[in-house]
Amino acid sequence: MADEGLPVIARFEVHRRSYLAPDGTVLRPLPDFASDMSKLLALYRGMVLTRAFDLKAVSLQRTGRLGTYAVSLGQEAVSVGIASAMREEDVLLPSYRDNGTLLWRGTKMEEILLFWGGDERGNLSSGPAHDFPYCIPVGSQAPQAAGVAYAFKLRKEPRVAVCLFGDGATSKGDVWEAMNFAGVHKLPLLFVANNNQWAISVPLKLQTASQTLAQKAIAAGFIGEQVDGNDVIAVRAAAEEAIAQARAGGGPRLIEALTYRLSDHTTADDAARYRPPEEVQTRWKEEPIARLRAYLVSQKAWGKAQEEELAAECQKEIEAAIERYLASSPRAPETMFDHLYAELPRAYASQRGELSRGSDA
Amino acid sequence: MPELTLVEAINLALARAMEEDANVVVLGEDVGVNGGVFRATVGLQQRFGAERVIDTPLAELLISGLCVGMAAQGLRPVGEIQFMGFLYPCIDQLVNHASRLRNRTQGRLSCPMVLRTPHGGGIRAPEHHSESTEAMLAHIPGLRVVMPSSPERAYGLLLASIRDPDPVVFLEPTRIYRAAKGQVEDTGEALPLDVAFVLRKGRDVTLISWGAVVKETLAAADELAAQSIDAEVIDLATLKPYDEETVVASVTKTGRCVIVHEAARTGGFGAEIAALIAERGLTSLLAPIARVTGYDTVMPLPRLEQRYIPSVARIVAATHKVCEFA
Numbered sequence: 001m002a003d004e005g006l007p008v009i010a011r012f013e014v015h016r017r018s019y020l021a022p023d024g025t026v027l028r029p030l031p032d033f034a035s036d037m038s039k040l041l042a043l044y045r046g047m048v049l050t051r052a053f054d055l056k057a058v059s060l061q062r063t064g065r066l067g068t069y070a071v072s073l074g075q076e077a078v079s080v081g082i083a084s085a086m087r088e089e090d091v092l093l094p095s096y097r098d099n100g101t102l103l104w105r106g107t108k109m110e111e112i113l114l115f116w117g118g119d120e121r122g123n124l125s126s127g128p129a130h131d132f133p134y135c136i137p138v139g140s141q142a143p144q145a146a147g148v149a150y151a152f153k154l155r156k157e158p159r160v161a162v163c164l165f166g167d168g169a170t171s172k173g174d175v176w177e178a179m180n181f182a183g184v185h186k187l188p189l190l191f192v193a194n195n196n197q198w199a200i201s202v203p204l205k206l207q208t209a210s211q212t213l214a215q216k217a218i219a220a221g222f223i224g225e226q227v228d229g230n231d232v233i234a235v236r237a238a239a240e241e242a243i244a245q246a247r248a249g250g251g252p253r254l255i256e257a258l259t260y261r262l263s264d265h266t267t268a269d270d271a272a273r274y275r276p277p278e279e280v281q282t283r284w285k286e287e288p289i290a291r292l293r294a295y296l297v298s299q300k301a302w303g304k305a306q307e308e309e310l311a312a313e314c315q316k317e318i319e320a321a322i323e324r325y326l327a328s329s330p331r332a333p334e335t336m337f338d339h340l341y342a343e344l345p346r347a348y349a350s351q352r353g354e355l356s357r358g359s360d361a
Numbered sequence: 362m363p364e365l366t367l368v369e370a371i372n373l374a375l376a377r378a379m380e381e382d383a384n385v386v387v388l389g390e391d392v393g394v395n396g397g398v399f400r401a402t403v404g405l406q407q408r409f410g411a412e413r414v415i416d417t418p419l420a421e422l423l424i425s426g427l428c429v430g431m432a433a434q435g436l437r438p439v440g441e442i443q444f445m446g447f448l449y450p451c452i453d454q455l456v457n458h459a460s461r462l463r464n465r466t467q468g469r470l471s472c473p474m475v476l477r478t479p480h481g482g483g484i485r486a487p488e489h490h491s492e493s494t495e496a497m498l499a500h501i502p503g504l505r506v507v508m509p510s511s512p513e514r515a516y517g518l519l520l521a522s523i524r525d526p527d528p529v530v531f532l533e534p535t536r537i538y539r540a541a542k543g544q545v546e547d548t549g550e551a552l553p554l555d556v557a558f559v560l561r562k563g564r565d566v567t568l569i570s571w572g573a574v575v576k577e578t579l580a581a582a583d584e585l586a587a588q589s590i591d592a593e594v595i596d597l598a599t600l601k602p603y604d605e606e607t608v609v610a611s612v613t614k615t616g617r618c619v620i621v622h623e624a625a626r627t628g629g630f631g632a633e634i635a636a637l638i639a640e641r642g643l644t645s646l647l648a649p650i651a652r653v654t655g656y657d658t659v660m661p662l663p664r665l666e667q668r669y670i671p672s673v674a675r676i677v678a679a680t681h682k683v684c685e686f687a
Contacts, residue, residue, distance in 0.1 A: 091434070123466045132433070133465055137457045143423045144458065147430020147438070154386070154412055154436070161430075173450075177423035184418065339464045340503050342471065342526035345555055345602035 012218045017238050018228035022286045024294025031237040037301050043232045047076035047289050050100035052314040061267040069116045070097045074262030077288035078194045081235025085243050091148050092131040093141040093163040109321035139169030142178035149187035160188045160246045168199025170213050183221035186251035190242045196261035201274035217254035229257030230288040362544040370512035370545045371401045374519040379409050388415040389441030425451035428474040429458045442478040446489030459528040460503030472528045481573050481623050483536035485663040493624040498530050499601040506601040508532040510575035512543035517552030534573035557604035563593035567611040570621040571597040578621045581676035609641045616647035617683045621671050626654040648686035651679040
């Protein structure tokens with residue numbers, strides 16, 4: 001125990017943001033954008049589409065038409081809320097579960113399917129050309145995000161890098177090194193820790209003894225805020241504020257979005273091996289889509305007819321994308337060399353030739 | 362033409378690249394005010410400012426990750442890792458990201474970055490400061506691995522590496538940073554990557570080497586010449602992708618080959634060259650290929666390091682054996 005007579009030289013606070021209770025009732029005055037019902041409806045649509053797409057992707061995987069896939073079930077508010085606060089010219093560095101973020105920013109469903117279906121062309125993406133592809137080695141996109149943000153600062157461009165990762169990633173040095181550098185240089189960078197409580201089978205309490213993930217920003221010298229990640233209004237409001245601050249030169253922020261992974265880690269995982277189904281059942285009561293729907297219904301902005309119409313519209317859109325995905329032509333084998341270097345080194349010409357002649361098969 | 366040391370040639374190339382292209386930034390530990398622990402970046406921060414010559418926190422993974430992010434955004438980052446023994450935290454960024462960003466995105470994003478680091482032993486440095494693990498890097502598809510062995514080639518190859526549209530690991534032979542001197546004019550002319558340099562023409566045997574030990578290889582060739590053995594000496598210079606044609610052409614001509622590298626033998630880059638010659642030049646061979654390398658042990662601390670690094674005597678002895686084989 002420290003001597004009580006020693007002076008306190010620093011104190012820190014971590015704030016938590018939420019507007020909607022799990023049943024959709026309003027906890028505190030909503031942010032300005034929420035008075036525009038069309039914005040809330042767009043967020044709702046984005047979440048519903050993401051969930052419908054994810055579930056369809058799983059059924060494609062189960063029937064052998066897609067590879068391993070990471071579902072974002074229950075976390076749609078994080079993906080969509082963050083994406084909705086970004087501008088086209090901002091740069092996204094997503095993790096492998098941020099399907100809703102990519103969809104919102106313009107990646108086509110058939111592109112996402114193509115990537116998880118085993119074809120690099122899926123990463124060509126119709127979204128912003130400067131966005132990064134899914135990052136699979138956990139947390140390794142964080143120092144890259146700092147590099148992107150440094151480029152913006154050096155060129156005096158009013159753009160922001162947005163880096164998404166999970167709770168597991170906060171245990172890696174990558175994330176800390178990136179936050180530390182971002183703090184030193186006040187970079188235009190938003191870190192988002194999607195805290196879904198589980199890193200495959202490892203629960204948060206084995207990941208860290210830290211009371212919040214948000215407070216990890218404090219050591220790096222900037223604000224960390226915890227947000228109810230199942231409240232899309234809270235996610236968007238926190239992201240808007242952080243991105244505006246970053247764009248104005250005010251430096252980075254960390255948002256810890258507290259949510260829950262309702263699905264298995266991926267289609268290759270079986271969560272029943274390590275977590276009780278009762279826990280999942282309880283968490284279903286907090287999920288983001290029902291929550292926003294309850295609020296919209298309470299505002300008379302939504303009803304059964306609209307719900308059915310939206311579901312049908314999403315199904316139609318998804319089915320059409322799946323058709324395009326399944327109809328995609330295979331890559332010529334030799335093209336595995338075509339984007340290795342800007343120009344194929346002559347040393348590898350004969351290997352490419354072997355593939356194009358088909359003499360490997 | 363001014364006579365420069367190898368490290369001065371590096372500095373000259375960095376300054377030239379920064380002058381020519383505002384997208385070139387230099388980052389690393391102590392590269393700014395201090396000018397780098399070997400002074401490779403001396404004067405750059407004064408000339409180009411702290412925004413373009415960045416003293417980073419002490420975090421190598423970060424340096425490599427920053428380079429990837431900056432490069433994807435169109436900058437031309439040149440990161441410095443203080444010693445090769447500290448490069449290992451960067452492997453994730455090099456293998457999973459830098460080398461395959463272009464391929465993963467089918468050309469939508471690219472990664473024109475350079476990661477410089479001193480290579481090899483012989484300067485009586487502490488533990489972990491004398492690594493030569495280039496073969497590990499040369500195994501990574503999508504990367505370029507370059508290692509100059511003279512001030513002229515350091516200048517020209519570094520300029521080429523910075524201008525190259527793909528990621529390059531640039532390994533600098535620590536032992537000859539100051540020992541190697543040469544005439545270097547600041548012409549801005551790059552040397553080609555992926556091309557080996559024939560430093561000495563010869564008929565009897567091909568000696569292939571790279572990095573600091575090129576010096577011993579050339580000295581061995583001089584000694585052999587006095588004994589009427591006419592050795593051709595090739596500085597491979599770029600290990601990934603490497604110049605197979607120059608190697609095969611030389612061995613086809615001489616029929617004998619000795620490969621010299623400082624790194625440990627097993628799985629060293631010499632094994633790759635020996636395999637290439639076996640595949641494409643076997644019928645020309647008049648003798649088995651010999652390798653003169655570091656031993657398959659950890660690089661010893663300074664009291665023994667000279668016994669680890671290939672010596673002129675070892676190269677000469679191995680060459681005799683190859684030349685006497687009937």
